Amino acid sequence: MNQHATKAKAFIQDEARTNWHDEALWFIRAKRDQATALVAEWEALRELASGIKDHVLGNLDQYLEQFSERAIANGVQVHWARDAREHNQIVLGILQQTNATRLVKSKSMLTEECGLSDYLVENGVSVVDTDLGERIIQLREEPPSHIVLPAIHLKKEEVGELFHEHLGTPAGLSDPTQLTEAARHHLRDHLVGCDAALTGVNFAIAETGGVVVCTNEGNADMGVHSAPVQIHCMGIEKIIPRAQDLGIFIRVLARSATGQPSTVYTAHHHRPRPGTQMHIVIVDNGRTEQLGRPDFRNSLKCIRCGACMNTCPIYRRSGGHSYGTTVPGPIGSILTPGFDLKQHADLPFASTLCGSCSDVCPVKINIHEQLYQWRQAVVEAGLADPAKVQTLNLSGAILAKPWWYRITGRLARLALRWAPRWLVYNRWNTWGQDRELPPAPRESFQDWYRKKHKA
Amino acid sequence: MNPSREAILARIRAHKPSPVPPPEIPAFAPAREDTVAWFQATLEAVGATWAWAEDTPLSPEWFEKHYGAGLRIVGVDPDWAITDNPVDSQTPLAELNKIDVAVIPGKLGVAENGAVWVDETCVPQRILPFITQHLILTLRANQIVGTLHQAYQQLAVAETGFSIFIAGPSKTADIEQALVKGAQGARTTLVVIKS
Numbered sequence A: 001m002n003q004h005a006t007k008a009k010a011f012i013q014d015e016a017r018t019n020w021h022d023e024a025l026w027f028i029r030a031k032r033d034q035a036t037a038l039v040a041e042w043e044a045l046r047e048l049a050s051g052i053k054d055h056v057l058g059n060l061d062q063y064l065e066q067f068s069e070r071a072i073a074n075g076v077q078v079h080w081a082r083d084a085r086e087h088n089q090i091v092l093g094i095l096q097q098t099n100a101t102r103l104v105k106s107k108s109m110l111t112e113e114c115g116l117s118d119y120l121v122e123n124g125v126s127v128v129d130t131d132l133g134e135r136i137i138q139l140r141e142e143p144p145s146h147i148v149l150p151a152i153h154l155k156k157e158e159v160g161e162l163f164h165e166h167l168g169t170p171a172g173l174s175d176p177t178q179l180t181e182a183a184r185h186h187l188r189d190h191l192v193g194c195d196a197a198l199t200g201v202n203f204a205i206a207e208t209g210g211v212v213v214c215t216n217e218g219n220a221d222m223g224v225h226s227a228p229v230q231i232h233c234m235g236i237e238k239i240i241p242r243a244q245d246l247g248i249f250i251r252v253l254a255r256s257a258t259g260q261p262s263t264v265y266t267a268h269h270h271r272p273r274p275g276t277q278m279h280i281v282i283v284d285n286g287r288t289e290q291l292g293r294p295d296f297r298n299s300l301k302c303i304r305c306g307a308c309m310n311t312c313p314i315y316r317r318s319g320g321h322s323y324g325t326t327v328p329g330p331i332g333s334i335l336t337p338g339f340d341l342k343q344h345a346d347l348p349f350a351s352t353l354c355g356s357c358s359d360v361c362p363v364k365i366n367i368h369e370q371l372y373q374w375r376q377a378v379v380e381a382g383l384a385d386p387a388k389v390q391t392l393n394l395s396g397a398i399l400a401k402p403w404w405y406r407i408t409g410r411l412a413r414l415a416l417r418w419a420p421r422w423l424v425y426n427r428w429n430t431w432g433q434d435r436e437l438p439p440a441p442r443e444s445f446q447d448w449y450r451k452k453h454k455a
Numbered sequence B: 001m002n003p004s005r006e007a008i009l010a011r012i013r014a015h016k017p018s019p020v021p022p023p024e025i026p027a028f029a030p031a032r033e034d035t036v037a038w039f040q041a042t043l044e045a046v047g048a049t050w051a052w053a054e055d056t057p058l059s060p061e062w063f064e065k066h067y068g069a070g071l072r073i074v075g076v077d078p079d080w081a082i083t084d085n086p087v088d089s090q091t092p093l094a095e096l097n098k099i100d101v102a103v104i105p106g107k108l109g110v111a112e113n114g115a116v117w118v119d120e121t122c123v124p125q126r127i128l129p130f131i132t133q134h135l136i137l138t139l140r141a142n143q144i145v146g147t148l149h150q151a152y153q154q155l156a157v158a159e160t161g162f163s164i165f166i167a168g169p170s171k172t173a174d175i176e177q178a179l180v181k182g183a184q185g186a187r188t189t190l191v192v193i194k195s
C-alpha cells in the first residue's frame, strides 16, 4: 500500500515549511486566476478543449495512423511501444545505433513514468536533465514533486548547498539569480556537447505529423538543435487533429499552469535538420487500458498543466512526494490506480472531494467525481482500509434507522460534554488527534428546528 | 508490419468510446482592437522589451550603448546589413556559442501573448535564437495579429521543418518561484517593430 497519509504526516511535521509550501502553490493558483480572468471566452475555451479531446478519444486509432503516416512522409522515424520496457529499449536502441552516449533531456513526465533515465544509465548512457528544476532533483536523486514545478518542495538554501557540492558554487550562496546563472553555464556545456536530445511532447498534430513542445527555459530547443539525433517521446493521448486546435490548447495551457499567456517557447518540429535524425516514440503503457474504462477514460484528456495540484488543499499541504507516483495530486490519484489498484488504493481517498480540481481543469476533466468513483472501485475490490470500512459500516447502520441516529447523537453530545479527556482524545479517535473538538451543542439541529418552528 | 503498432491500434479500437464530432471553433473577437499597443504591453508583461525601428539604428554605437563593447553581433535580417560575423549553415556550434547578440527577422507577432513566429527560413541554423546571449527579433507592424487563433489561421505550421513562437526571454522560476531571466536560452529579447 502506498500510504499517502503516513508520508503526508511526515511532511507536515514542519509546520512553517508546510505553510510555505501551501502558500507557494496558492500563489501560482492566484496567478492562474488573474490570467484566466483576462480572457472573456475562458469557459468556452475549456469547453472546446474538452470537446476536441473527446473527439480525439473516439477516433484515436485513425488519428494516430494519420499522424504516423504524415510524420514518416516528413522524414521522421516513428516507433511504437506497448509498455515502459519497450519504450526504454527503443530509446536505447536509437542511441546505440547512432553511437550516442551523452543524452540531454528536457522535461517529460512520460520518461519519468517509464523510468528511462535509470535504464539508460545502467546501459552506459550519460543522461543530463536540462530543465533547471529537473536538474536539481536529478542531482538530489529524487523524483519530481510536481509535474510543472519539479523542485517546488525545495528551499533556495537547499539548492545552494546542492550546487555548492555539484557545481562548485560558493558555500552559502542561495540567491536564485546567481544559482540560475551557475546552472546556465553548467547546462550549456552539456547541451552544446551532447550526442542526442530527448524531449516530451505537449501536442502531436495528426494532420501534419509534427510535435509541439512548450518550455520556458529554452532547454529543449538548445538540446534538439545541437544534437545530431532528436527524440520525442509521447503518450498516445497527446494527439490533436489539426494545427488550428493549437489556438485553443496553447491559450489554455500556460494560463492554467503558471498564469503566463503562453510559455516562452512553443516549438513546432516537423522534419529533422539536414544530415540529422528525428525520432518519435509513441507509447501506450496502460493508456489503452484506461481508454476502456468508461468512468475513467476522461483522465486521458489531461494536458499536464498542474493546475489541479496547485489548487488542491491536500496536495498543497502534503507535498508531491507523499503520493509516491510519477504524477502526484488529483490527476495522479485518478491515473495511477488504473496501473495498479492494490498499490495505490489509498490515493482516491487523498482528497476532500471539494471539486476545486475539476473547476480549474482546462480540459474539464471531472477529477473529483472520478476520485469518488475510484473509491467505490477500491471498496468493491476489498482493498479499502479495514478501519475505514468498519467506521463506514457502523455509520451506515446508524444512519439507516432514524431512531438509532437520534439516540447515538444524544449520547455523543452527552459524552463529549461529560466524558473524561482520555476517553475522547485517544488513539482510536482520529478526529481528536492534533485538534480540539468543538464544544458539543446542547441540542441537535432537529430539536432546534422543531422548537423554532413551533414558536 | 510493426507488431506493437498493430497491438496498440487494435486495443484502441476495442476500447475507444463511440466517436463524437469535433466542436466548431467560433471566431473569437480579440480582447483589444489596438493590436500593436496590445502587443507592446504584453511584451513588457512577459519580460521582453520593444522599440520602433526608426529609433533603433542597430549601428555599432547603438549596440555598444545597449549591450556593451567588444561583443560578437550577428545579423540575419536582410533590412539590416550586419556583416561583421557571418553565420551560415556550416558555422560550428562552438562558434555559435560565442554570439552575444543576434538580429533575426520574425514573420508574425501575436498580441495576446507577445509571441513572435520564427521559422527555419529566418535563420541560417535553427539554434541561433536560443544559443545567442541576447535576441533581437524584427517585425513589421502589419504582421501583428490579436490572438493565437488568428495566428494559426494564417500560419502553415508544417511549411518548414522547424518553427517556433518566441514570447520573451528565456526564463525560469524553479528556485523558490523567484523569476529569473536567462535560463538556458537568450537572456533578453527585444522586439523591433517596423511601422
Ligand code: SF4
Residues within 6 Å of the ligand: A256, A301, A302, A303, A304, A305, A306, A307, A308, A309, A331, A357, A360, A361, A362, A363, A364, A365, A367
Ligand atoms: S487534470 Fe486538468 S488541471 Fe490537472 S494537470 Fe491535467 S489538465 Fe491540468
